[in-house]
Amino acid sequence: MTTKEVARAAGLSEAALYKYFRDKEELFLAVMGIRLRPFIGMVLELPDKAGSETVSERLRAIAGEAIAVYTDSGLLAMALFAEPALLARQRAALGSGGPHHANRMLSEYLRREQSLGRISAEASPAAAADLLLGACFQRAFFAAFVGDGALPQTEARFIEETVDAVLRTLV
Amino acid sequence: MTTKEVARAAGLSEAALYKYFRDKEELFLAVMGIRLRPFIGMVLELPDKAGSETVSERLRAIAGEAIAVYTDSGLLAMALFAEPALLARQRAALGSGGPHHANRMLSEYLRREQSLGRISAEASPAAAADLLLGACFQRAFFAAFVGDGALPQTEARFIEETVDAVLRTLV
């Protein structure tokens, strides 16, 4: 992502970009913020949703959103690895709220469902959350890396099978 | 990764790099190849290991190696997203053998264990493979992104809990 490309995509001159953002980093973070906000909102509300809908429906919804956001922004975030200064500053700014926070929220949701007796008392909420979101994260990476079509399953089928497997963990 | 950094790290001049590698791309691929080869070897032999050792031990070993290789090379691969020309050429060169191949091999291993009756006939080998490797992949990303220490569990504990959860999928 170069400033020239961003400017062309925005229909602005490069100079105009600098009226809206101090530098490329600020612009980058703004874009990330916009793309992430809906998902973050959804994830933050997640624990309070325990008890409503079925767990299966809930996980399916989360998986879909996760793949979407990981595809959009996860890949942008990966590009951070090419600019270590930015990465370091991000790490610092994140504080406790890194991308693994989503896993924590999903884990907490599952813990509450456990309290409600809707899933097995022996299940591990944290592990289930890591498995589900991890699988979605990797799927987004694969799709970007080799192309959506090169993957063995459609996204819908992937979600269905993956959530079903996670549910087996929870019974 | 700039050629200057690579040169300094190698204790060479930039010019010397070009005696060993035609260009930066060749160097990059050579590094990737070296780092990936052991893991690729392990993964290719995996299906034939069905029946030996316990499934639990096998999965634990795979998880450990996967986290290691995803940490090393997965992150290098992510940097590819900052150089789209390289990414495109890699995608083309990969053919069927992309990074998702590991998931296929693990899935095949589990299918054979299923044939041997060592795991439930109702389990989904493909889903279990995606869950385990996905969780490892994401853990490697998190560790690189926020730092190893910021994660709630040690790697050993993560492997144990994650493999245990996957095994619940398989019984």
Added chain:
Amino acid sequence: MTTKEVARAAGLSEAALYKYFRDKEELFLAVMGIRLRPFIGMVLELPDKAGSETVSERLRAIAGEAIAVYTDSGLLAMALFAEPALLARQRAALGSGGPHHANRMLSEYLRREQSLGRISAEASPAAAADLLLGACFQRAFFAAFVGDGALPQTEARFIEETVDAVLRTLV
């Protein structure tokens, strides 16, 4: 000719050059075009000038312009021999219109003068054209190579004597 030199001569940074020209080749060709255009124009109109002025005056004028343009651009063109890729592309792009085209036009002019009976029917227009322009071309080369002052004659005297000799060919 390095981009740094061009930039300094133009009173610009190297980067600024690339706002005006895609690459060094485009810049090079633009310069050549500007320098050559007046001479090309003069040469293309030459055949239609048959019958007007004396042949001697006409040849003197052409010789003067030829030395000037060969000095300016011929030497630039010679520098092409140090960059074979550029040379090859130029060769291809030139099609029929290479630098020998000027010789053809001068030859055609003389042929028409021949039709008008102003020069001998036995003269060879093509040979006369090659002799005159060849002598001018080589003189430009010598002047650039050893310095103007090292040559035995002034340019004016060179033109006079050379044209006179060519005219002896034509009577």
Added chain:
Amino acid sequence: MTTKEVARAAGLSEAALYKYFRDKEELFLAVMGIRLRPFIGMVLELPDKAGSETVSERLRAIAGEAIAVYTDSGLLAMALFAEPALLARQRAALGSGGPHHANRMLSEYLRREQSLGRISAEASPAAAADLLLGACFQRAFFAAFVGDGALPQTEARFIEETVDAVLRTLV
């Protein structure tokens, strides 16, 4: 011409080149010297040949050699224009003996033929020499620039017609 190319062509390592030549400049000049020596020899003997053979035969022979040497070494010399430091040093080293010396020798040969009454007393030996060698020089340049095949005449025919025209100057 890079040192790597020279080394490969010579079947040597680049380092070995430096056992034989102090630097690239010395090598370049050695090559030029070897290629030019036979032509220089021929040209130096030229004045003493006045009276033997016909003038026509003599000029034809000179023209052939000139085209050959201009093709070989003239083009090498042109590449000098891309390396001004070398060019300047050459200019200085040349003293009186630059490439225009050949024209002087041919002129002197024609002057002697004039003394012998074998060509017209009114002819200009200097101009005739410049015309003939100039035409050969330019032909060599054209051949190198646009390719031998793109020129209207074969070399043999070019020599014949050009020498004939020069002879018309001399009667």
Added chain:
DNA sequence: TATGAATGAGTCTTCATTCAT
């Protein structure tokens, strides 16, 4: 507000040259 024109710092890459072996 928006931009055209400009640039310093840096990128990958190649070159002529050196020297220990």
Added chain:
DNA sequence: GATGAATGAAGACTCATTCAT
């Protein structure tokens, strides 16, 4: 006598950024 390994300097080109208008 020959070379493999190495490099400082330079080359073309790109990037994020500034500023007068």
